Amino acid sequence: MTSFSTLSRLLYVWPPVQQVNGIGSKQQLVYHLDIIAVKTSSLRPVTKVLKVGDSLPKDAVIKRSHSDCGQHVLMPNESGRDWFNLNQYPKVPGATWFAQAYVPTLRKLGEWRVFIIGGRPIYTVHTKYHEGKSTWSWEPVDSFYSLREFQ
């Protein structure tokens, strides 16, 4: 991180170096999304930071900060949900583990990935993971069901 910071004195780096750690830690993002959910009267899954040695809730998803692309995620009933295994992962400075309430619809119905460029939603794609085949399918989205139709 120090050499990266030094490099950023010579080059422009995006995302800016001073924001990289905040982005990676995810704690700040979770905190902000929880505040926004209250403000916009929407819902959020419970997410709590775990300290080494804390009991790992059986029905929650265990995931690590400073990670993306679905890495370091342990679903409920998956093997290796213990601190001995979690501590085997390579150490990343400042990385922490979280427990997040399992949201069944994420795997069953997939996710809408919205690309926001310059503050405007430019493109939306729907993705779904297929457990048996261990593959993803995706399609660009241009039409939506109403939330009432999902009830």
Added chain:
Amino acid sequence: MSLLLIDISTFELILFNGYSELLANNMLLNMKDPCNPTEGDWKIRNDAKNKFMDFIEKTYEELYKLESKKICGKSSISVFCRFDIGLIQNAQHINYFVNEVERTPTASLWMNPLKGASTFKSRIGLCGSTFANILYKWLQDTSNPYLI
């Protein structure tokens, strides 16, 4: 401008009731394809799209403000980010929620054509050109010593 201090523990009382509060009705879980409906009244489809985009825009605006206040500068999401949206349900409501915000060069773009989908038109050109223009503007603003 007024300054509002909020005790965040009050939010926790509303949000944090336990890990197993989330439900999913059978109809929701048995849906085969939750996107791109090809039937239904135009007004319902139009309102549904507006509601989805309204959720995205409101959440983006609030997140931008919170992150920018925290760093006393412009949050990097003003250049590029990807919101991952899921459906979440409790006893009374179904809502959209932001599962993840990706914003680094490792974010998956999901723009390659699917195997066998001959009609799939990639949007990489649209996204790439828009990103290039916005990043160039960000560079100009960042390197301008007279811009406050």
